[in-house]
Amino acid sequence: MRIARFSIDGNVAFGAVEEGPEGPVLDIIKGIPYADFELSGVKVPLGKVRLLPPVIGNKIVAFGRNYADHAKELGNEPADVPWAFFKPTTSMVGDGDPIEYPSFSNELHHEAELAVVIGRMCREVPRERVKDVIFGYTCANDVTARDVQKREKQWARAKGFDSSCPIGPWVETELDPSDLAIQCTVNGEQRQLGSTSQMIHSIEDLIVNITEAMTLLPGDVILTGTPAGVGPLNVGDEVAVTIQGIGTLTNKVIKRG
Structure with a gap:
């Protein structure tokens, strides 16, 4: 559904x-x-x-460097253990909403990702029960101010600014997420094409890892990483994230004003 x-x-x-x-x-x-x-x-x-962001979450937990080719394209080592960071819920926008280019950046990048939506309160979830706490899956774009990420050495502003987390268009509740094609286009030109099968750490790994530390609540969102091919976004661009079995999330970049 x-x-x-x-x-x-x-x-x-x-x-x-x-x-x-x-x-x-x-x-x-x-x-x-x-x-x-x-x-x-x-x-x-x-x-x-x-359409609005399809969840009302308390938090967005994102995992970095979870696709080897993406880590390498930015000159980084893949994550040997799940590597979590946070995006505030104020960063969420829905399908068709604008991405506002932040005034403090000159290098904005797209990152197409599969997002997992949590369906029940949970903590210390054993691997065999992970499916029981998942409500469904949706498309996300972990929009990143790449120059700020490099300059500030931490990711709060680079990945947490308003409109940096487009998500949608809806949640698909009946889906096998193990081998889904993920595509990102900008103005109709393909930039990213990968598969969830390329994840270094599986969805089970990620949820076991984060629930060892904290409680997840219904509507919380887990971003699972992005495949290779990230690249620049400019004012006026239309960026679309398509995930097999879910649909397409489309947003246009505008100047913050």
């Missing part, structure tokens, strides 16, 4: 994406989707809503 979060006429709701006779529709969900929920039967055309 595909679960989207959206706004229409000033109201915000979750809905299940379905194919209607005249195109995709959203069947509005009663309540929130992380627990047992019911579909209301009230349906609105997908084309008449604004």
